Amino acid sequence: MASSIAPGCAPPSPDPLVHQRARHRRGLRFALVALASIALASALALSTRFSAEAQVQARSEWDGADCAVAIPGSWASSSLLPDPFTKLDGTRITTRDQWECRRSEIKELAERTIYGDKPQPDSVTGTVTSSRITVNVSDNGRSTGFSASVQLPSGSGPFPAVIVYGGFGADTQTILASGAAVINYDPGAVGAEGTPRNNKQGAFYTLYGATSSTGVLMAQAWGVSRIIDVIEQSGGSILNSSTGVTGCSRYGKGAFVAGAFDQRIDLTMPIESGSGGVGAMRSIAQESGSQPLSSAYGEQPWLGDAFSAYTGNPAGLPVDTHEIVGMIAPRGLFIMDNPHVEWLGARSGAVAALGGAEVYKALGAGSNLSYHSNVADGTHCATRSEWRTPLQQSINAFLKGSGTPPGVITMHPSKSANLSQWRNWTTPTLGSADPGSTTTPAETTSPAETTSPPPTGSGCTARVEVASSWNGGWQGNVHVTAGSAAISGWRLTWTWPGGQRITSSWNATVTSSGATVTADDVGWNGSIASGQTQNAWGFIASGTSTTPTVTCTVT
Structure with missing residues (x-):
């Protein structure tokens, strides 16, 4: 990594194989998160009907675990962002329900080419107190453990919680003042940096081997999921099941991956995540001054080993990060970028945000995504006044079920993006899959259409x-x-x-x-x-x- 960025910063064909990932699926629970009518006008244009209804959010780690995903042996190369709405068989999805298995296709492709696999362990146990969470995990006859400290806000619980990577993320004082607990997570205990790819260290690699091809970002995201497992088992007397995750720089990369690969996370808040984070990889390769993909791959074993084939050829990737953004939909997402440090590739972050926003729109949840890079202070991982209000709004909306999310895309003039330069696909109107529904697709899901x-x-x-x-x-x-x-x-x-x-x-x-x-x-x-x-x-x-x-x- 370039030395100009502070320590802890980010960025300085075979035969087709059919993956039937019918992993053990934890008991499905659904939580109705009541959202008030979201009339806030924004570049995301939320569907009026959707905003007036309760938002149904999954309460299992991965709802598409039962989808049979057939990964082809090869795929077409393109310099444009892949179409998130076209399935691997070439057909386009037309309903919201079809998104679940399309999202699983994106997940499998992303694991195979970018991050590495995220396994489900056999057993997770632990404890939650007012000051600490302990986690014990067993899989295939091996065992490991780690812990995280807890800081509670004032008042009486149970509280929602935000998992903060490495002490660097969204302003913890604002989080606490908003009535959410802070879980201080040491990601290095689960996936350590400073290790070679053939000798990875941390709790994840204790279970799955030091030569596992899974990168550190996915290993750390696995650790976040295990913390959530323990919270869910705890009975909810101290912490409830509403959970957010945040991190800045290299920890912003981690928070982004954690939110994308665990559907129980209600609010994801990556900050200045740079190359290997939110930034669209095809755009990173063309954004002058941003950390090259080869550098992000080589600096630390953040990305999976398989990504080595794409560091100089992102056009060959079957996915890009706008689809990872889309994997989070319709859950809360607040992306924060720094336009003043070229290494961080803020324009590429905007490209991914705009592309992923199309998935939010199609699902009728446009205002659930916000992107903000229009800040004055260029200090890396600074606490910024411009982000305080949208942070509070996001916590209230997605973790406490009150108020409305910020629902805006605010790009710095010097790092704005134009999605039309990066796509040749359109955003569909995803209708209801209920054959008995009398509501037309335009009424239920078209976020690009308003009642004017x-x-x-x-x-x-x-x-x-x-x-x-x-x-x-x-x-x-x-x-x-x-x-x-x-x-x-x-x-x-x-x-x-x-x-x-x-x-x-x-x-x-x-x-x-x-x-x-x-x-x-x-x-x-x-x-x-x-x-x-x-x-x-x-x-x-x-x-x-x-x-x-x-x-x-x-x-």
Whole structure:
């Protein structure tokens, strides 16, 4: 790792094999996390109907454990982000229920090519007290153990808890003040850094061997899951089953993997995770100054041994991190990035966030993902005032079941991303799989569609919506509505009233002449059904936020 970054930082064909991962599935429980109506306008455009209903979240480590996943012996190479909605057999999913097994395909591919396998042990026992959690694990005749300290907030429990990797993560004082406990997890006790790949150390490797091909990030995520096992067995007198995870830098990588591979984690909060973390790997390879994939692979045995085949060829990966983001959906996810340290690849983090947000949208849970890199302080792993409020909102919404999540994507102008440059796929409207349902897919799950009244007659209308603002700048989302006939393309024009200027945009071709703005669709987002509204594109602008009158022309 580059020495300019502080210690503990991140970034300085065979025959097809059929995987039938019908692992022991722990008793399924479902928790209804009541979410109030989420009307917060954002680049994620939450479906109104979904937000008014209770969100059903899985309470098993992996709900798709019974899905039969057939991994092919080879796959096509592409410089674009893979389509998260197309199954390995080439068909696209059309319902929410189908996402479960599609997510399992992504999981198997990610384990095989990026992280290594995450096994289920035979036995997990332990204790929870007000100050410590002990974990004892047995598998295949071997045993190991580790522990984590606990810090409780004021008040009476049981409390939700946030597992903090290595003491570096989201601001622990804000977590405690929000009424959640802090579990201080030493990931090195489970998957140690500073060891060679052929002699890995820690509790995980005590069970599965020092030469295991599973990387340290997945080993540490396995440890998080074992902590959750013990919490669930404890009876809930001190800690309840609502759990979050966070970490910064190398620990941000770990928190990201932990949240993706355990569906019991209600809120995942990776910070400045860089290469090998949230950042899209195809984008990392092209983002100047970011830690190269080969460096992230070689610095520590973070990634699985199999990733060595892709460090110089990320286009050959069958998955990318936008799909790992999607694996977390519809659970809470708050990604925080640092745009001031090039090594951390914040633009690639934004690419992955935007790509993964499409999965959240398709599931009708758009506001459950937030991304924030628009911070002033460039100090690595600093506690930032810009993140305090969305952190509190996320804890309240996903761990305490009150209020609404922040639901915004706020990119720093110097590290904004344009998803249209990275995909050739569209986001489907995932309908209900219930054959007796009388609700149309558009009513239940289309996060790109809102209830804006359609224009009279044919043609289209559009409006600018302020998603968020800050001193000297703001983020706008642009919604386009088709009239009585479907449209296949649009052009928008407006005039700024007070010196505003677009500094970056995504999902539109934008030109400016003085105060006049012209924006055209980019192909995939030009088609809008009759009477429907689409959150078509977004931008970052300087100046005071405003909602100018927009003229829409069908092209």
